[in-house]
Amino acid sequence: MSRNGVAHERPAWLTVHAVAVLxxxxxxxxxxxxxxxxxxxxxxxxxxxxxxxxxxQLAQDSALWDxxxxxxxxxxxxxxxxxxxxxxxxxxxxxxxxxxxxxxxxLVLLPLILPGIITGLSLLMLVVLIGLKLSLTTIILGxxxxxxxxxxxxxxxxxxxxxxxxxxxxLDLGANYWQTxxxxxxxxxxxxxxxxxxxxFTLSMxxxxxxxxxxxxxxxxxxxxxxxxxxxMTPEINAVSTIIFVFSLTMIVLWYRLRTRGGEETADIVAxxxxxxx
Amino acid sequence: MFSRAYKLVVAxxxxxxxxxxxxxxxxxxxxxxxxxxxxxxxxxxxxxxxxYAELLRVPVYLHVLLxxxxxxxxxxxxxxxxxxxxxxxxxxxxxxxxxLLYQLVIIPLxxxxxxxxxxxxxxxxxxxxxxxxxxxxxxxxxxxxxxxYSPFAVMLTLVHIYTPFVFLPIYAALEHIPRGLVEASxxLGASPMQTxxxxxxxxxxPGMIAGATFSFVLSLGDFLxxxxxxxxxxxMISNIVVSLFGTAYNWPxxxxxxxxxxxxVLALLFATERLEKKWRFT
Amino acid sequence: xxxxxxxxxxxxxAEKPSAPxxxxxxxxxxxxxxxxxxxxxxxxxxxxxxxxxxLGESGSGKTxxxxxxxxFERPDSGEIWMGAERLDRLPPYKRxxxxxxxxxxxxPHLSVFENVAYSMRVKKTPxxxxxxxxxxALAMVKMTVFAQxxxxxxxxxxxxxxxxxxxxxxxxxxxxxxxxxxxxxxxxRRQMQLELKALQREVGVAFVFVTHDQEEAMIMSDRxxxxxxxxxxxxxxxxxxxxxxxxxxxxxxxxxxNLLQVEVKNHIAECAGMRWATSEPDGPATFSVRPECIVxxxxxxxxxxxxxxxxxxxxxxxxxxxxxxxxxxxxxSGLRMIVKTAGGKARSGEMDFEFSAADxxxxxxxxxx
Numbered sequence: 003m004s005r006n007g008v009a010h011e012r013p014a015w016l017t018v019h020a021v022a023v024l025x026x027x028x029x030x031x032x033x034x035x036x037x038x039x040x041x042x043x044x045x046x047x048x049x050x051x052x053x054x055x056x057x058x059q060l061a062q063d064s065a066l067w068d069x070x071x072x073x074x075x076x077x078x079x080x081x082x083x084x085x086x087x088x089x090x091x092x093x094x095x096x097x098x099x100x101x102x103x104x105x106x107x108x109l110v111l112l113p114l115i116l117p118g119i120i121t122g123l124s125l126l127m128l129v130v131l132i133g134l135k136l137s138l139t140t141i142i143l144g145x146x147x148x149x150x151x152x153x154x155x156x157x158x159x160x161x162x163x164x165x166x167x168x169x170x171x172x173l174d175l176g177a178n179y180w181q182t183x184x185x186x187x188x189x190x191x192x193x194x195x196x197x198x199x200x201x202x203f204t205l206s207m208x209x210x211x212x213x214x215x216x217x218x219x220x221x222x223x224x225x226x227x228x229x230x231x232x233x234x235m236t237p238e239i240n241a242v243s244t245i246i247f248v249f250s251l252t253m254i255v256l257w258y259r260l261r262t263r264g265g266e267e268t269a270d271i272v273a274x275x276x277x278x279x280x
Numbered sequence: 281m282f283s284r285a286y287k288l289v290v291a292x293x294x295x296x297x298x299x300x301x302x303x304x305x306x307x308x309x310x311x312x313x314x315x316x317x318x319x320x321x322x323x324x325x326x327x328x329x330x331x332y333a334e335l336l337r338v339p340v341y342l343h344v345l346l347x348x349x350x351x352x353x354x355x356x357x358x359x360x361x362x363x364x365x366x367x368x369x370x371x372x373x374x375x376x377x378x379x380l381l382y383q384l385v386i387i388p389l390x391x392x393x394x395x396x397x398x399x400x401x402x403x404x405x406x407x408x409x410x411x412x413x414x415x416x417x418x419x420x421x422x423x424x425x426x427x428x429y430s431p432f433a434v435m436l437t438l439v440h441i442y443t444p445f446v447f448l449p450i451y452a453a454l455e456h457i458p459r460g461l462v463e464a465s466x467x468l469g470a471s472p473m474q475t476x477x478x479x480x481x482x483x484x485x486p487g488m489i490a491g492a493t494f495s496f497v498l499s500l501g502d503f504l505x506x507x508x509x510x511x512x513x514x515x516m517i518s519n520i521v522v523s524l525f526g527t528a529y530n531w532p533x534x535x536x537x538x539x540x541x542x543x544x545v546l547a548l549l550f551a552t553e554r555l556e557k558k559w560r561f562t
Numbered sequence: 563x564x565x566x567x568x569x570x571x572x573x574x575x576a577e578k579p580s581a582p583x584x585x586x587x588x589x590x591x592x593x594x595x596x597x598x599x600x601x602x603x604x605x606x607x608x609x610x611x612x613x614x615x616x617l618g619e620s621g622s623g624k625t626x627x628x629x630x631x632x633x634f635e636r637p638d639s640g641e642i643w644m645g646a647e648r649l650d651r652l653p654p655y656k657r658x659x660x661x662x663x664x665x666x667x668x669x670p671h672l673s674v675f676e677n678v679a680y681s682m683r684v685k686k687t688p689x690x691x692x693x694x695x696x697x698x699a700l701a702m703v704k705m706t707v708f709a710q711x712x713x714x715x716x717x718x719x720x721x722x723x724x725x726x727x728x729x730x731x732x733x734x735x736x737x738x739x740x741x742x743x744x745x746x747x748x749x750x751r752r753q754m755q756l757e758l759k760a761l762q763r764e765v766g767v768a769f770v771f772v773t774h775d776q777e778e779a780m781i782m783s784d785r786x787x788x789x790x791x792x793x794x795x796x797x798x799x800x801x802x803x804x805x806x807x808x809x810x811x812x813x814x815x816x817x818x819x820n821l822l823q824v825e826v827k828n829h830i831a832e833c834a835g836m837r838w839a840t841s842e843p844d845g846p847a848t849f850s851v852r853p854e855c856i857v858x859x860x861x862x863x864x865x866x867x868x869x870x871x872x873x874x875x876x877x878x879x880x881x882x883x884x885x886x887x888x889x890x891x892x893x894x895s896g897l898r899m900i901v902k903t904a905g906g907k908a909r910s911g912e913m914d915f916e917f918s919a920a921d922x923x924x925x926x927x928x929x930x931x
Contacts, residue, residue, distance in 0.1 A: 011472060012373045020369040020381075023362045027388045027443065030399030033409055037402065091294035098287045106295060109302055115494065115549065117501020119518050120542050123525065123534070124305030127312055147301045150294070179286050208392040210504060215525070224394050231398060231508065240402075243395040250390040258383055463634055464667035466654040468681035468732065478684070482671045561670035561714070 031247060038240035056241040066242065069226035076142050076222055077206040083146030084202050085195060088153025095154065096161045111155075113148035118211025121148055126215040137218035144212045149205060153198040160194030193260060200257045204250060306542070312535035321529050331536035341520065341537065348516040351431055352499035355438040356446075356492050362439070363446035363491065368480070371454035372462075382451070389444040397508045400437045404428040404509065429511025437505045442498065446491035453487025454480070456562050485559040493552045497545050517541065582609030585768050586631065586649070586736055591640035593626055600626045602792045604640070608736065608770060613762050615771045615779035617815075618789035624772045627789070628738050631770065632661045644735065660729035661738040665745065666721045668713035668728075674700070675709040678728045699731040700724075702761070719750050726758075730765060739771045743778065755781055776816045780804070788812055795928060805852075809928045813850035820856075820899045822849045822922070831922070834897040836871045838919035848925050853888070853902035855921035859914035869919035875899070876912045891915065 039052050060066065094100065095107060113121045125144050134140060168190070172182040210224045217225055223246075227239060314327045335341045370381045388396070403409045406423035414420045427433060457480060465475040503518035510516070517537065524534030586608040593601040601623045608614055618624040629635045631642060633654030642650040649657055668677050676683075678699055682692045700706045703723035708716055713724065722742055729737055743751045743758075759782050762769045773779050779786050780800045788795040788803065788811075796808040807813035810821055824833040824847050831840045831849065840847075859872055875891035878898070882905060889901040889909065901915060 016365060016369050016373065019365045023366045023443065024381075024384060026362070027385070027440065030396055030403060030440065031388060031391060033403055034395065034399045037409070087294045087297050090290045091298075094287075094291035094294065098291050100287075100291055100295075106298065110294075110298055112302070112306070115497065116542065116545055117498055117518065119501055119503055119521060120309070120538050120545075121305075123521070123538055124309040125301070126525075127308045127531075127535075128301070128305040131308065143301065147297070150298070154294075204390060208394070210394060214522075224392065227394055227398075231394075231401075239398060243392070243398065246395055247391050250392065251387060254387055254390045255383070258386070262379075458667065460663055460665065460667040461669060463654070464661070464663060464669070465680070466634075467632060467659075467661045468684065468728065469655045470680075470684040471655055474684055478680075479669060479671075559671075 034240050035244045035247065038237060038244045040237065040240075056237040059238050060241045060245075063238065066223075066226060069221045069223045072138060072220050073207050073223040076138060076145060077203045079142040080145035080149055080206045081199050081202050083142070084149040084153045085199060087146075088150045088198065089157055089191075089195070091150065091154045092157035092161055095158055110151045113212075114151050118148075118209075119215075122212040122215035125212065129216065135218065136216060138220050138222075140216040140218065141213050141222065144216045145206045145209055148209075148212055149202045152202050152205065153195075156194045156198035156201070157191055160191050164190050197257060197260045200253060200260065204253050204257075208246075208250075309535050309542070310539050312532055313539040315532045315535075317530050317532055323531060331533045332540075334533065335536060335540065341517075344515060344520055345517045347431065348500055348518075351435055351438070351516065352496050354435055355442060355499045356496045358435075358439045359443045359446040359495050360488065360492060362443045364450055364484075364488065366443075367447050367451040367454055367487075368476075371451055372480075385444055385447055388440075389448075393441060393504065396441060397437050397505050400433065400440065401428065401509050404433055404436070428509055429514065431510070431514045433509040433511075434505050434514045434516070437509055438499045438502060441505075442495040445498075446495050449490040449494075450484055450487040453484040453490075457483045458562070482559070483562055486556045489552050489556045489559070493548065497548065500545070501541060582612065584608070585610040585644065587643040588627075588631070589641045589643065591627075591630060591637040591642065591650075593623075593630060593635060594638050600792055601630075601637075604792075604794060606787055606794065606797065608768055610735075611766050611768055612784045613759065613769045613771065613782060614785050614787060615773055615783040616787045616789055617773055617776060617779040619774055619815075621791075622789045623792040624774075624789050625740060628661075628740055628770065628772050631736070632659055632738050633657050658734050659736045659738060660732050660734040661740065662722070662725045662729050662742050664740045664742065666713075666718075666725040666742075668721055668724055670713055672713075673709070674705065674711050674713065674716070674724050677713065677724055678731055680728065681732045695731055696727075699727040702730070702765075703727045718745055719754065722746070722754070726761070730767065734767060736768045736770060739769060741772050741774070743773070744775075751778075758782065780816065786816075788815065790815075790928070793928075806923055807850055807925055809926045810848055810850070811929055813923070813925050818853055818900060818902075820851045820853065821925070822851060822897075823847075824849055834873070834893050834895040836873050838869055838871050838922060840919075840922075840924065842924050848927050849922040850925045851899075851917055851922050853900040854886075856899065856901040856915050856917045857903060859916040870916050871919055871922070872914060872916045874912065874914050877910050880909060882908075 038056055039054070091106075091110065095103070100106075122144065125140075125147070129136065129140050129143075164187075168186050169182055172186045173179075177185065208224055209222075210228065213222055213225055221229065227242065230236070230239060312323075313331055314329065316324045316326055316328060316330060318324055366385065370378055370385065374381050401408070404427040405411065406425055406428065408428070410427060411420070411423040414424070415422075461479055461483075462475055465479050466472075470478060500516075501518050502516065503522050506514045506516045506519050507522075510519075518541075521534045521537050521541075524530045524537070584607050588604055588606040588608075591601060591604045592599070604623075604627060616624045616627060626635065630637055630650070633649075633652060633656075637650055640650075641648060644658070649659075668674075669680065672680065675696055678696045679692050682695065687695075697706065697709075700709060703726050705720060705723050705727060708720060708724075713721060716724070722745075725742070739758075743754050746754060755778060758769075758771075771779075771782060783800060785797060785799055786803050787797045790811050796803055796812045798806075798808075803812060804816055807816065807819070813819040813821065822833045822836075824831040826832075826840060826842045826844050826847050828844070829840055829842070831838055831842065831847065833849075840849075873893055875893045878890040878892050880890075881888040885905055887903050887905045887909070889903065890898065891901055891913075892898050
């Protein structure tokens with residue numbers, strides 16, 4: 003087996019292609035950041051008048067910050083629901099045999115793989131049927147439900163890797179199931195749970211499709227930005243986008259460190275989710 | 281090994297929740313498609329298939345659906361063409377920069393969808409970066425209007441969004457290929473190029489299928505990119521649904537279109553799942 | 563575990579061709595990974611049609627040497643030649659060398675047939691020739707029945723045969739085998755050792771066989787190249803390496819031995835009261851005496867005129883092994899030795915032992931003490 007990768011020649015065009023694609027991926031982001039400092043506003047080349055105007059404007063935009071707060075509330079609540087349900091779901095999938103297990107697994111994954119509009123509309127119909135008013139609560143309901151599978155997948159993977167013998171030892175030494183769960187099982191799942199939490203948080207903060215249909219009076223951040231975009235573009239949006247980018251960057255680096263510290267290969271949610279589906 | 285109480289406590293809450301808040305809504309959506317709406321904007325629970333009949337009868341729905349399929353197909357194809365060589369490069373040729381490059385590709389994935397779509401809007405607009413740049417360089421004299429508010433803009437935006445999504449499962453599949461197989465191939469006389477087509481590509485097919493499915497399904501159902509950069513000519517099928525749930529108030533019809541989309545997507549998922557199983561060797 | 567049967571390779575010794583034709587020449591090759599000097603100044607010639615084992619512990623560099631010959635690594639210095647062709651400059655797909663990998667590396671997406679046919683498909687060999695040669699190769703390793711099977715459905719031993727067929731169908735001039743038997747259980751291993759040896763004789767291709775198992779190397783090889791910490795300790799036939807080890811490491815790694823620290827003066831080696839004639843120069847030296855060369859003293863040998871060394875020792879432990887007995891003894895001066903004699907009645911107490919001076923082999927000490 004090869005020790006340090008495969009030592010065959012690297013074609014030049016492959017490198018060029020890789021650089022070009024990466025450039026393509028980062029071009030809009032770079033433009034966004036650069037123009038958030040642009041005095042002349044959005045558009046126009048070349049950018050001039052370096053300014054922090056738009057960031058200052060952003061700082062005073064109370065409506066926007068309200069929406070940020072709303073998004074945080076939703077994200078944290080969704081995290082609680084998703085993990086609170088995803089953890090037992092993962093345990094059930096790993097250890098309990100129940101009728102309709104395969105169906106359950108696929109059902110839970112559907113919100114990730116179906117276009118968001120379908121899940122959003124379905125939930126809207128349920129909400130209307132129950133007679134619930136549209137508000138942050140309905141959005142929390144939507145996010146929490148849709149993201150259960152993220153928690154389930156991460157925790158399930160963690161369970162598969164865990165050493166079953168530890169639990170057996172605990173039971174053997176006299177602890178009952180509950181004690182074993184709190185003292186042995188849960189601590190071993192720390193990393194997957196935190197990883198899932200990070201992922202759910204980020205996904206919820208950016209969620210639009212499902213939120214679109216469940217929104218009440220209070221906007222989340224993406225929907226606030228959306229409604230402004232409908233009215234016209236302002237460089238302030240660039241500024242908030244830059245901040246979102248920096249924030250996402252931090253989150254992903256954190257998540258990645260967490261995952262690789264847990265000994266995972268560089269795999270991804272989608273791949274594991276697909277494998278789950280198969 | 282586990283007591284019945286344990287099993288019940290563990291399995292029941294998620295199952296109950298999922299049945300209540302996931303299964304029921306989807307079923308409800310399906311049910312709605314068989315109902316009707318009165319001119320007074322009241323939903324009437326009279327079971328009929330008029331909505332589906334209308335979808336087949338009125339040409340605009342099929343027309344837009346076809347356009348959506350075309351766009352989704354082009355996006356998927358382009359995302360594969362961009363994403364596969366990149367994944368191959370990072371997996372096989374990146375050396376000790378592999379981790380860094382992987383993270384570099386992932387990062388745009390995590391930046392807000394809205395932010396990225398908006399960025400393209402600023403680039404492609406008539407006052408946008410690209411147009412002013414082209415004029416600055418004297419390549420063009422007037423703003424190119426067709427760049428924005430067109431199917432082209434929708435496609436470009438979606439390719440940008442979904443290339444990393446396609447990259448991920450392909451990269452995972454490539455990483456799973458034991459490097460010993462590449463050495464064995466060389467040992468037996470195959471050049472790197474031959475090894476690529478005879479060994480690496482066949483073993484990465486499940487990854488390609490997974491990425492392509494994901495990209496196609498989500499592009500098909502996308503309504504945000506068309507609203508931001510699509511203009512009237514870039515409308516996709518989900519936009520019709522959105523308006524049917526908004527100003528064009530006809531929930532049952534919207535539900536019917538959604539149900540069709542859902543059926544199409546589920547059929548596709550079923551087919552690709554079987555295909556993926558057939559090509560899974562590692 | 564020493565057996566009393568004569569290893570197959572030594573039966574064949576008498577049948578070997580008189581002048582070996584040189585096939586591969588490794589010249590002063592060195593290889594470094596990071597700060598780790600894995601191979602230092604290795605020079606080795608491989609003869610056409612011979613079965614050479616590269617024997618060594620893990621970390622000795624044996625796999626690296628194999629990979630250099632195969633082409634998966636390039637030497638940092640030195641050259642590798644095959645005939646008139648310089649090999650180390652060529653990529654692996656241009657060398658007439660094939661490898662059987664430790665974990666076989668069969669292509670999971672191809673059938674057994676297609677795996678074996680791979681090298682011919684790459685060269686665009688015509689279909690009927692491919693069929694004929696693949697069938698012949700599969701028959702040679704007795705895997706004809708499994709032609710259409712998928713590699714994931716056959717056992718480890720069967721996979722290994724397919725890997726062999728795949729490598730040999732190519733008609734390489736040299737076949738490299740990287741510890742191919744280490745993943746097999748003991749019984750299968752024994753069987754495969756004999757089969758591989760027979761196959762090599764039949765096909766006539768030079769085999770370079772990497773292993774850490776000295777018994778395996780002794781059974782199968784025409785010659786053994788003993789590698790330690792990136793240097794060649796000794797390259798010799800099994801018989802030679804056993805009876806005339808060149809270094810303390812060689813003496814200890816292959817079989818068991820007694821290492822005697824002697825002081826040489828005027829061509830007499832002296833150790834714990836024992837004396838024998840030697841051609842070694844004055845000063846300290848190390849001699850190796852194989853346990854089976856030490857026998858209970860008998861009055862008969864005193865009259866034969868052969869230079870015999872006697873000593874008196876006390877029995878410490880005795881291990882009965884059926885055909886043989888392993889005795890640990892200690893002389894009056896505290897020297898401990900191992901003696902291997904034919905099994906018989908239990909022994910105890912103090913006894914006289916002797917060995918022939920010719921069996922005391924002078925060895926170099928290459929190990930850092």
